[in-house]
Amino acid sequence: MTAPDTGDRAPGAAADSQSGLATAVAPVLTVAVSLLGLCLLWGLAANAWPSRAFPGPGQVWQVLLAEAANGDLFYHLGATLGRVAAAYVIAMVVGSVIGVFLGSYRRADRFFSPWVILFLNIPALVVIVLAYIWFGLNEAAAVGAVAVNKIPNVVVTMREGARALDPGYAEMAAVYRFGPFDRIRHVLLPQLQPYLAAASRSGIALIWKIVLVVELLGRSNGVGFQIYLYFQLFDVAAILAYTLAFVAVMLVIELLLVQPVERHATRWRRRPA
Amino acid sequence: MQPVGAAVPLRVDIAEKIFRSAQGVSVTALQDLSFEVRQGEFACLLGPSGCGKTTTLRILLGLDKDFSGSFQLPEGGSNRIAAVFQEPTLLPWRTVEQNVRLALPKGLRTKNLDGLFDTLGLAGMRSLYPAELSLGLARRAALARAFATEPAVLFLDEPFASLDERTAERLRHLLLTVWSARPTTALMVTHNLREALMLSDRIIVLAQRPARVLGMFDVRLPRHYRNPQVMSDLLRSFHQKFPGVA
Numbered sequence: 200m201t202a203p204d205t206g207d208r209a210p211g212a213a214a215d216s217q218s219g220l221a222t223a224v225a226p227v228l229t230v231a232v233s234l235l236g237l238c239l240l241w242g243l244a245a246n247a248w249p250s251r252a253f254p255g256p257g258q259v260w261q262v263l264l265a266e267a268a269n270g271d272l273f274y275h276l277g278a279t280l281g282r283v284a285a286a287y288v289i290a291m292v293v294g295s296v297i298g299v300f301l302g303s304y305r306r307a308d309r310f311f312s313p314w315v316i317l318f319l320n321i322p323a324l325v326v327i328v329l330a331y332i333w334f335g336l337n338e339a340a341a342v343g344a345v346a347v348n349k350i351p352n353v354v355v356t357m358r359e360g361a362r363a364l365d366p367g368y369a370e371m372a373a374v375y376r377f378g379p380f381d382r383i384r385h386v387l388l389p390q391l392q393p394y395l396a397a398a399s400r401s402g403i404a405l406i407w408k409i410v411l412v413v414e415l416l417g418r419s420n421g422v423g424f425q426i427y428l429y430f431q432l433f434d435v436a437a438i439l440a441y442t443l444a445f446v447a448v449m450l451v452i453e454l455l456l457v458q459p460v461e462r463h464a465t466r467w468r469r470r471p472a
Numbered sequence: 473m474q475p476v477g478a479a480v481p482l483r484v485d486i487a488e489k490i491f492r493s494a495q496g497v498s499v500t501a502l503q504d505l506s507f508e509v510r511q512g513e514f515a516c517l518l519g520p521s522g523c524g525k526t527t528t529l530r531i532l533l534g535l536d537k538d539f540s541g542s543f544q545l546p547e548g549g550s551n552r553i554a555a556v557f558q559e560p561t562l563l564p565w566r567t568v569e570q571n572v573r574l575a576l577p578k579g580l581r582t583k584n585l586d587g588l589f590d591t592l593g594l595a596g597m598r599s600l601y602p603a604e605l606s607l608g609l610a611r612r613a614a615l616a617r618a619f620a621t622e623p624a625v626l627f628l629d630e631p632f633a634s635l636d637e638r639t640a641e642r643l644r645h646l647l648l649t650v651w652s653a654r655p656t657t658a659l660m661v662t663h664n665l666r667e668a669l670m671l672s673d674r675i676i677v678l679a680q681r682p683a684r685v686l687g688m689f690d691v692r693l694p695r696h697y698r699n700p701q702v703m704s705d706l707l708r709s710f711h712q713k714f715p716g717v718a
């Protein structure tokens with residue numbers, strides 16, 4: 200897009216990547232040890248109170264392996280992950296556009312502010328049920344319902360971000376006649392980055408929980424559907440297996456995608472001494 | 473050296489600029505402000521703090537359209553303008569070099585900037601982020617950005633404010649060096665008389681708020697003749713012409 204020299208590389212990138220690797224591994228290690236401790240505690244508790252409704256980690260692991268072997272696990276994980284990703288992208292894009300608009304135009308904000316509060320307070324379940332009634336039991340209704348649940352949160356966060364924009368940068372861009380694309384990429388988005396990160400963080404967690412409800416109510420695949428199925432069979436081990444598998448996937452995404460992206464986006468900040 | 477730029481000089485004719493605060497108080501910042509800057513001339517707007525210098529520049533930069541009156545910038549040719557703001561206003565998330573290149577029009581993005589960076593003493597700092605620069609270096613980067621665009625008119629708003637005197641003096645010389653390499657029609661705002669006498673071809677003296685022109689002071693002498701002795705003569709004749717002005 201831009202000239203080669205405006206690329207995002209600084210000298211000493213090679214030297215940085217080594218310490219970068221160390222800082223990437225350390226949190227992973229801490230997380231692993233911490234989770235291992237939790238598993239141990241769980242195993243002890245399951246041994247102390249043996250029950251079909253409270254399987255130990257070993258049993259859950261067995262179910263997990265079996266479901267992975269016959270491919271069911273990946274099929275349903277994939278379906279859920281796809282919905283989470285679609286709803287996330289829609290919610291972030293739509294919510295950011297609305298939020299930045301409201302944050303930039305005071306009168307529009309005053310008019311639409313009650314709408315935002317209204318949508319913020321509509322229970323997720325109501326949105327899902329209405330979406331299925333109005334648009335049918337289909338994929339678009341499912342993903343749309345999840346996005347609509349998340350959009351007001353993104354709007355509120357991004358509206359704060361837009362209010363905090365420094366007009367000095369926009370004026371500099373106007374004087375030097377930045378094109379619209381450069382303005383968004385080099386002036387607007389970097390200023391909004393902390394707010395985008397905050398909205399993403401709370402967004403992914405919320406979205407995947409709502410996706411499970413959507414799947415339970417009106418889809419025939421996905422982790423939510425499986426959990427509902429095993430609930431009817433009273434198979435707690437399978438329920439836990441699916442839940443933990445998906446939590447693990449989200450954790451990996453956080454560690455391998457969200458955090459490195461954030462580190463890259465904030466590389467220009469002065470490192471605390 | 474032949475002056476570069478467009479055919480028409482900068483002509484300003486602002487009838488009135490009023491700020492209205494939210495409480496309904498109105499402040500007249502500019503009134504009947506008119507002056508011209510000739511082709512290839514370095515002019516200074518000299519006036520006391522708060523008299524409306526930044527307001528004038530903001531109007532000329534097209535950042536404030538709520539005023540009565542008119543102004544005329546060079547047309548045709550390279551009609552780009554450049555500004556050095558009161559703050560350096562570098563994008564903190566882009567390196568020095570990226571900051572400079574982003575200000576360039578698409579066709580010039582890849583142009584060779586070695587000479588400019590060398591002159592301004594920024595050769596080793598191209599890949600630093602603005603947070604890693606001192607204020608003096610950040611101001612040099614802002615100068616580099618303005619000159620790199622090869623503008624038809626250059627606006628500077630107290631580009632050496634809040635620097636210690638030695639650094640400011642060095643930067644003034646650097647500014648003269650890059651400016652002499654390509655004499656651009658320039659309008660610089662300052663409240664520092666010595667600075668104005670050292671840099672400009674002509675000083676436009678403004679009154680207290682609301683700003684209007686008290687008079688002009690031409691400095692016809694070539695800049696390399698302006699040694700300390702000559703400067704104190706200039707100061708004296710300036711004070712004779714404008715007794716009330718600092």
Ligand SMILES: Nc1ncnc2c1ncn2[C@@H]1O[C@H](COP(=O)(O)OP(=O)(O)OP(=O)(O)O)[C@@H](O)[C@H]1O
Pocket residue numbers: 491492493499501519520521522523524525526527528663681
């Ligand atoms: N956005 C604004 N709203 C209301 N009043 C303003 C606004 N901007 C400037 N003013 C007023 O207009 C007058 C001129 O301000 P301006 O910033 O142009 O002064 P200046 O000559 O640049 O001063 P300085 O040398 O301190 O930078 C000041 O009295 C200021 O209070």
Ligand SMILES: [Mg+2]
Pocket residue numbers: 525526527558629
């Ligand atoms: Mg000012």
